[in-house]
Amino acid sequence: ITMIDWALIPVKSFDVGKSRLRKVFSLQELILLNISLFQSTFLKVKDSGQFDHILVVSRDKSALAWAEANRGECLLEEGNETLNSALTQGLAWIASHGAGSVLILPTDLPLLTVDDLTSLCAYQPEDPGMLIVPDHAQLGTNALMLTRPDLLTPQFGANSFQLHCKQAEQLHLHQIIYLNRHLQQDIDTPEDLMLIQKSYLLNSPIAS
Numbered sequence: 001i002t003m004i005d006w007a008l009i010p011v012k013s014f015d016v017g018k019s020r021l022r023k024v025f026s027l028q029e030l031i032l033l034n035i036s037l038f039q040s041t042f043l044k045v046k047d048s049g050q051f052d053h054i055l056v057v058s059r060d061k062s063a064l065a066w067a068e069a070n071r072g073e074c075l076l077e078e079g080n081e082t083l084n085s086a087l088t089q090g091l092a093w094i095a096s097h098g099a100g101s102v103l104i105l106p107t108d109l110p111l112l113t114v115d116d117l118t119s120l121c122a123y124q125p126e127d128p129g130m131l132i133v134p135d136h137a138q139l140g141t142n143a144l145m146l147t148r149p150d151l152l153t154p155q156f157g158a159n160s161f162q163l164h165c166k167q168a169e170q171l172h173l174h175q176i177i178y179l180n181r182h183l184q185q186d187i188d189t190p191e192d193l194m195l196i197q198k199s200y201l202l203n204s205p206i207a208s
Helices: 027-048 061-069 083-095 114-121 160-170 190-203
Strands: 004-011 051-058 073-076 102-104 129-134 141-146 174-177
Touching (some): 004 027, 004 083, 027 051, 027 061, 027 114, 051 061, 051 083, 061 073, 073 083, 083 102, 129 160, 141 160, 160 174
Parallel strands (some): 004 051, 004 102, 051 073, 129 174
Antiparallel strands (some): 102 141
């Protein structure tokens, strides 16, 4: 099995992340949700055994301390708190610490399993290449694997799936679009939350 050298996990400050869910949760509940999503993503990445290193980029000191205690590597995010800025810092850090292949994995994929990570790793593109997992609407990007950290500029956000694919095309990268129901279901809005609760019910032993 070809392993991936790095998993890069960006983590917003726990009291800032998932602000669109404020309608549904109190701030305290949101903080607990963000902590739980981060820790469970990190542990699944670790348990998959598919990655040599896990780098967490965050300005949340408690996230970095927890990652370090669990044998992750840590980078304190600086400058503007945007996802693309955090990822750019993370990719530059990886490039100067041995480089290699990188999977960028956000923490808001509650249905993610260890098996999903194992099967994703089996589809690594040839170098120079990019593997991309769109969100369920095929507009955003839910996971992005690069055979090298300096291949492209992260453009997460609105229509990032098209933007990443277009950039890869212009740079003549090998492209793989990987569809996986669990990886494609992120949690940004109250509507996403309802979809996820439905998935949980459908997949729970009670439903069958």
